[in-house]
Amino acid sequence: MAINILEPGLATTVQDQGRPGYYNVGIPQGGAMDSLSAEMANALAGNTAAEAVLECTYLGPKFTTDADAVIAVAGAPVDVKVNGEPRPQWSRLELAAGDEVSFGMLRGGTRYYVAVSGGIDVPVVLGSRSTYTLGAVGGFEGRALKAGDTLPVGTAIDVGTGGSERTEFEEALRPSFDKEVTVRVLPGLYDHRLTEEGLDTLLSATWTLTPVADRTGLRYSGPDIAWKPRTQPFGAGSDPSNIVDAGYAVGSIQIPGGKEPIVLHRDAVSGGGYAMVATVISADMDLLARSAPGTKTSFRAVTLEEALTARAEGREARSRIWG
Amino acid sequence: MTDTAVQRTDARYTWGGDEFLFVEIAEAMSLAANYKANAMAALLTARSLPGVTDICPANASLLLRFNPDILPPDRLEAEVRGVEDEVAHSSHQTLDTRIIEVPVWYDDPYTRETGARFRKGHQRPEGTDLDFAAEENGLASPAEFIRRHHESPWLVSMVGFVAGLPFMFQIVPQKDQLEVPKYLSPRTDTPALTVGHGGCFACIYSVRGAGGYQMFGIAAAPIFDPAQRLADFRDFMIFFRPGDIVKFRPVEEAEYREIQAQVDAGTYTYRQAPVVFDLQRALDDPAAYNKDLLERLHGN
Numbered sequence: 001m002a003i004n005i006l007e008p009g010l011a012t013t014v015q016d017q018g019r020p021g022y023y024n025v026g027i028p029q030g031g032a033m034d035s036l037s038a039e040m041a042n043a044l045a046g047n048t049a050a051e052a053v054l055e056c057t058y059l060g061p062k063f064t065t066d067a068d069a070v071i072a073v074a075g076a077p078v079d080v081k082v083n084g085e086p087r088p089q090w091s092r093l094e095l096a097a098g099d100e101v102s103f104g105m106l107r108g109g110t111r112y113y114v115a116v117s118g119g120i121d122v123p124v125v126l127g128s129r130s131t132y133t134l135g136a137v138g139g140f141e142g143r144a145l146k147a148g149d150t151l152p153v154g155t156a157i158d159v160g161t162g163g164s165e166r167t168e169f170e171e172a173l174r175p176s177f178d179k180e181v182t183v184r185v186l187p188g189l190y191d192h193r194l195t196e197e198g199l200d201t202l203l204s205a206t207w208t209l210t211p212v213a214d215r216t217g218l219r220y221s222g223p224d225i226a227w228k229p230r231t232q233p234f235g236a237g238s239d240p241s242n243i244v245d246a247g248y249a250v251g252s253i254q255i256p257g258g259k260e261p262i263v264l265h266r267d268a269v270s271g272g273g274y275a276m277v278a279t280v281i282s283a284d285m286d287l288l289a290r291s292a293p294g295t296k297t298s299f300r301a302v303t304l305e306e307a308l309t310a311r312a313e314g315r316e317a318r319s320r321i322w323g
Numbered sequence: 324m325t326d327t328a329v330q331r332t333d334a335r336y337t338w339g340g341d342e343f344l345f346v347e348i349a350e351a352m353s354l355a356a357n358y359k360a361n362a363m364a365a366l367l368t369a370r371s372l373p374g375v376t377d378i379c380p381a382n383a384s385l386l387l388r389f390n391p392d393i394l395p396p397d398r399l400e401a402e403v404r405g406v407e408d409e410v411a412h413s414s415h416q417t418l419d420t421r422i423i424e425v426p427v428w429y430d431d432p433y434t435r436e437t438g439a440r441f442r443k444g445h446q447r448p449e450g451t452d453l454d455f456a457a458e459e460n461g462l463a464s465p466a467e468f469i470r471r472h473h474e475s476p477w478l479v480s481m482v483g484f485v486a487g488l489p490f491m492f493q494i495v496p497q498k499d500q501l502e503v504p505k506y507l508s509p510r511t512d513t514p515a516l517t518v519g520h521g522g523c524f525a526c527i528y529s530v531r532g533a534g535g536y537q538m539f540g541i542a543a544a545p546i547f548d549p550a551q552r553l554a555d556f557r558d559f560m561i562f563f564r565p566g567d568i569v570k571f572r573p574v575e576e577a578e579y580r581e582i583q584a585q586v587d588a589g590t591y592t593y594r595q596a597p598v599v600f601d602l603q604r605a606l607d608d609p610a611a612y613n614k615d616l617l618e619r620l621h622g623n
Contacts, residue, residue, distance in 0.1 A: 023377040023388060024364075025561045026483035026529075125549075126560075134530060135486035137549050137560070188337045189345055234497065235352030235382070235523045238504065244352045245481060245490060245524065247379040247386030249339025270483035271381055273522070279340030307341040308391055315392070 001069060001153040003116065006100070007062040008146050011214075014120050014139040016052040018266065019128035026270045027137065029250060030130035033215060033266055033289035034111050036175055036318065037075035041115035043164040043321050044072030044092045047157055051119025052129035054145075056112050060103035061145060069095045069153070070117035074169070076109025076177055076290065090174055092167040109177035109290045110213070118154035132267060134216075164322060173320065175286065180296040183284045184310060187301050189252060190243060190275035198226040202253070202261065202277065203301050210260070211293040215267035218288055220297060225258045227275075237273050245273045251285055252276035253299070263288060283310035334359075334407055336400055339386070344399055346385040346407070352523055356383035357480045357492060358602045361418055361566045362410045363403070372402060380565045381481045382490060382524070416602035422476065422568040422620045424594040425527070427518050428579040429453075429469045429540035434517060438538055441510045452537040456503045456520065471501060472539065473571035475613050477525055478600070479563050487529040487547035487561035491569055494605050494613055509535035516542040518571075529561075543574060543582040544591050554592050562593070566600060570620060596620050 005012075015038065018031025032038030032055055039049045054061065060078065065071075073080050073089045080087045081102045087093055089112075095101070106112075122129050122140050131139025140149055157163035191199055207220035227240035235244045241256050248254075248264055254274040255261045263280055265288060280288060281302060291297065302310070335347040346363070349356035357380075364380035367387070374394030379386040389399050430453055442448045447455040453465035462468050477491035484490075493500060505521040510533060513519070517528045519536030526536055529547040546563060548556040555562055563569075574582070585591035596619045604612045 020376040020388070023386075024379040024482065024565070025563075026486045026488055027561075132486070134532065135547070135549065136530075137486065142549060186338055186340050189339055233349075233351035236350070237522050244350065244383045245484075246347075246381045246384040247345070247481075247483065249343035249345065249386065250388075251340050252343075269485060270379065271386075271481060272484055276339065279338070279343065281340050282342050304338055304341060304396060308396075311341055311391065 001065060001067040001118070003120070003151040003153060004064050004066060005061055005145050005147060005149040005151065006064065008144065008149070009056050009061040010059040011057040012061045012145045013055050013131040013133065014052050014122055014129055014151070015055045015131060016129045017050055019126050019130055019132070019138065022126055023270050027126065027132060027135060028267045028270060030128065030132050030138070031266050032113060034075055034113070034175070034286045036286050037111070038113040038115070039318065040090070040169055040174070040321055041072045041074035041113040043166045044074065044090070044168065045070055045115035046092070046117045046163045046165070047115060047119055048162040048164070051115065051154070051157070052122065054114040054120065056103070056114060057110060058106060060112065062100065062102040064098055064100050065095055065116070065153070067097045070156070071095060071101070072115050073112055074115075075112030077107040078112050079104030090169045108179075108292060110292050111289060116153050117156045121152040121154035134267070166321070175290060177290050177292070179294070181287050181291060182298045182300050183287055184281045184302045184307070185253065185278040185299045186281055186304060186307055187278045189249065189277060189279065191277040193228055193240065193275050194277055195226040195228055198258070199277065201225050202255070203299055207261065207297045207299070209291050209293050209295045209297060213291070213293060215265060216269060217262045217264045218291070219260050219262045221260055225255050225261070227258055241275055242273050243275045245271055247271045249276060249279050251280035251282070253278045253280070265289065281307040281310055283307070283314040336404070338396065341391050341396070342388055344387045344389065344396070344403065346387075346403060347383070348385065349383045352383050352492065353497075354478065354492065354494065354602060354605055357478065358416060358418070359410055360385045362416070363406050364565070365418065366406045366409060367403065370402070370406075372399070375399070379483065381483070382492070418566050418600045420566045420568060420598060420600050421595050422570060422598045422616050424570050424572050424620060426543040426574045426578065426582055427473070427540045427571045428543060428574050428576065430465065431541050431576075431579070433514055433541055434538045437510075437512065437514055437517070440512070441506070444508050446504065446507060453539055456501070456537055456539065459503050460501055468501070469539070469573065472525070473573050475609070476568050476570045476616055479565055479567040479569060480524070482561070482563050482565055485530055485532065487563060489527055489546070489563040489567070489569070491525040492523065493525070494568070494609050496609060503537050505535040506537070509533055513538070514541065516546065518542055543579045544586055544593065552589055553586065568598060568600065568616060570617060594620065596622065
């Protein structure tokens with residue numbers, strides 16, 4: 001079976017759970033930005049969590065399938081249409097061969113996911129089907145989709161081998177796409193390079209997500225943040241926010257020149273010369289991926305122990321998808 | 324920082340959320356700090372600890388990604404501290420690596436064209452990045468800067484930013500390091516294979532895209548080949564690894580075109596030879612050590 005792309009949408013890519021293990025040579029983990037929504041779409045389409053899905057950003061694709069198919073759409077709220085007729089999100093959808101699937105405007109959030117029974121069956125590159133567009137690695141020809149692309153679809157997964165039987169998710173189980181979010185962060189890395197007041201500002205101000213937000217990272221506007229002046233070490237660059245180029249943690253926050261913090265996300269650049277001062281905990285990375293530009297965001301400090309507790313809670317919640 | 328052998332001072336350990344451990348070996352760049360990062364990474368790779376997914380040595384630091392559900396943070400930290408101690412107390416500060424010859428067309432028309440497009444707002448709007456770099460280093464001419472750039476080999480001190488991009492640190496005493504500030508405002512475009520320089524680091528841009536390093540020329544052969552067409556990429560799409568030693572060789576247009584033809588035909592391979600990087604020798608007498616490395620490269 002195959003999916004025929006009639007219109008590609010703004011930045012539609014194939015993503016799965018990502019490509020760990022190559023960050024040391026600059027290839028990011030990749031994978032669905034809002035991993036929970038992607039996983040829920042897979043569950044509704046009768047898949048396991050590992051199948052590749054379509055990540056749709058702002059403006060979705062228009063497509064047909066060349067055979068009867070089972071699909072599901074989960075994530076940011078959007079009108080789903082089959083042959084122009086409205087169909088529900090968060091629900092298993094049966095398609096007949098040739099049915100045309102299209103999407104309306106987003107009503108919140110940034111990304112939604114289209115899963116198809118059997119998964120998008122592009123070649124596995126370095127252990128993953130995720131698209132890393134900057135390196136032209138993985139996904140469909142290493143790039144965002146174009147009109148005329150034909151995406152191969154895998155064989156439906158048997159319930160006995162982990163295929164989900166879930167056909168819908170009630171509202172209480174779905175993530176929310178709020179205009180105000182609190183994101184938990186662990187201060188650290190180079191936070192000692194900020195003035196006390198600067199760190200306090202980062203952790204107490206209300207930040208606004210700017211339109212400069214993509215799979216690499218998200219930039220926030222708000223007050224300036226003061227770095228401690230110092231004589232820079234050899235090789236570090238001249239600004240107090242510079243360090244000798246180092247590896248960047250995914251989720252880490254950098255504040256180049258003391259203005260507009262940037263949080264790195266799943267297609268992070270793997271290193272560079274800006275000091276990181278805190279890192280979004282793993283449990284809250286999806287929250288960033290769901291944020292639309294304009295979202296009011298607070299960064300709340302937690303301890304490593306609290307981050308691990310939140311991680312365990314997130315894992316527990318995720319297991320209920322498959323229960 | 325003075326040029327001394329491996330640092331016995333303790334590194335700084337700090338967490339990047341619940342999945343990353345960051346080890347700052349030194350605030351300043353040095354061969355010794357980079358050696359320690361690479362040596363620790365090599366030992367940790369050999370231990371293949373369950374739960375460690377990425378081991379990323381950088382210029383003067385080390386970043387590890389781990390799954391705390393498999394390997395709790397305190398146990399990871401204990402393991403890494405043990406490795407740090409082992410590196411600090413090992414008597415032979417050496418790493419098995421290779422030396423590679425990288426042909427570069429310096430001051431080529433492609434780089435000139437890109438530089439000209441981004442002249443507005445440059446530190447030196449008239450002239451080229453090479454003119455600026457020569458002035459910044461008190462050298463008589465761009466030609467003299469180019470000579471210094473390819474005369475002594477460079478250590479790949481980090482691979483990253485984007486897929487396969489090598490950061491390189493020249494194996495010369497600190498007083499002889501070429502230092503050039505980055506662009507005041509980053510470019511929105513840099514051709515792939517541009518040879519760049521920012522601070523004390525050289526780089527080769529592996530993919531086309533944004534960039535802030537000054538531009539001096541263009542490498543003749545690929546360093547990143549997702550299609551894995553060339554023999555040097557048969558095992559992996561990325562050519563450089565941390566710890567590689569690079570010798571730039573200047574080429575003119577005719578040879579650049581010849582290499583391009585070999586790349587197109589799928590026959591091009593890099594000249595390279597296995598070597599052992601010896602930190603103490605590199606620090607004690609870089610000139611003699613570099614001569615020795617180049618003899619290995621040329622099979623003497």
